[in-house]
Amino acid sequence: MSFSSDFSIPVRIYIEDTDAGGIVYYVNYLKYMERARTELLRDKGFLKPAVMEEGLLLVVASANINYRQSARLDDELQVSADIVKVARTYIVFDQRIFRGEECLTTAEIKIACVKRDTMRPAVLPPRVVKLLDS
Amino acid sequence: MSFSSDFSIPVRIYIEDTDAGGIVYYVNYLKYMERARTELLRDKGFLKPAVMEEGLLLVVASANINYRQSARLDDELQVSADIVKVARTYIVFDQRIFRGEECLTTAEIKIACVKRDTMRPAVLPPRVVKLLDS
Amino acid sequence: MSFSSDFSIPVRIYIEDTDAGGIVYYVNYLKYMERARTELLRDKGFLKPAVMEEGLLLVVASANINYRQSARLDDELQVSADIVKVARTYIVFDQRIFRGEECLTTAEIKIACVKRDTMRPAVLPPRVVKLLDS
């Protein structure tokens, strides 16, 4: 059972993304990674509202991000999202940001399934696991 | 009946606020103005949830903003919020951003009261108007 | 001489764009409008660095924005940018945001040409005016 996907989206850098250092504000890479995860899930037919209907939420439990090089204004990046683990109550993504062949940033993002009212861990619905494994 | 207030809050500029031009990203001034409006309302004892309990929402209907000078990293600004009009279904704020004696930005912001479900205009509750006029 | 363009770009709404009201945070529409202006200028062969080489900057001088309806998570919007006036020292854009046939937001944005060192008004280079009029 493998969850690898080779999925990526393009992200163009606008002035809103930069900071006074003349480079992309480092916090924003996490936004691009979330956009890629969202599109990967959409691509698999996974609609967030469906989870929320069952009183569940998917939330970021941890992020471990490494910065190698900085992106700049007008850069066109590729942002990948790969599912590397689907556990009972969480999903782990491996994500990378490229400018051409050059890898600028890598991250491991853990997404937890929680109950909406208590925010406590909840088991991922079988239907969701099935979609992720497609 | 006057709604003037001479209310202002300090805002420190961090790297998150800047862009590659080395100045504050112009869109962010609207955030500082909203912080000032929020604190002005809090100062008057006005709690948003109270409005929402009645199925109402306060939303920005229009913003008219003029930029004179730019703020820079580490600047300490003062952001004012003055209520210049309270109408049946909306409130108009006059807002200014200062760095010392220098006025960097001015704006007129119109906040409308709407029904949460239909997003159509709603009459401001008398209780709210009373607070605004304190 | 007409500067109308009928130019627009698609913008997808992600969780980063929303606020606790469950809708797009109203300040963010100005970001989408800037993306559209940037792509319009890029489409016309206009590269910002070219202006900056001459010691000039293009900055937002004023924004007049009206909100009619709110966008929501996962919406796919169209954001237009039309040049309605090119004066000696500034450009005026008319911008609209649509969800399908519905117009959510309109704005008039004035972009001024200034000297990088003094931030005082400067005449738009003839080369730039020519590109804008293509």
Add this chain to the structure above:
Amino acid sequence: MSFSSDFSIPVRIYIEDTDAGGIVYYVNYLKYMERARTELLRDKGFLKPAVMEEGLLLVVASANINYRQSARLDDELQVSADIVKVARTYIVFDQRIFRGEECLTTAEIKIACVKRDTMRPAVLPPRVVKLLDS
């Protein structure tokens, strides 16, 4: 030689900080942590421009962040910044975000000193190390 500091700043949560989940957008916690690091350094008499004069930059090399609980609109948080290591070319911060007694988020942030032109690792100036150790 110890670099612990027990330094923290207050951060108020505004609508700009939240997302459609009704909670603080998780990426924003990294902004609050940077505000706290900036104020800690300012408190120690460390001014960024001083480093930049020597052709150096301080950049985030990695961030390892864990989310336990979510903050909500109008929360007043405390954000701490402690220097746990000063190496030849980098600094490690331990950071925590509290709502009252409750710890919402923890992170380890590594800040690297790099040469501005090449973005390659550079030795932290002795003057800077001295300030950090005050």
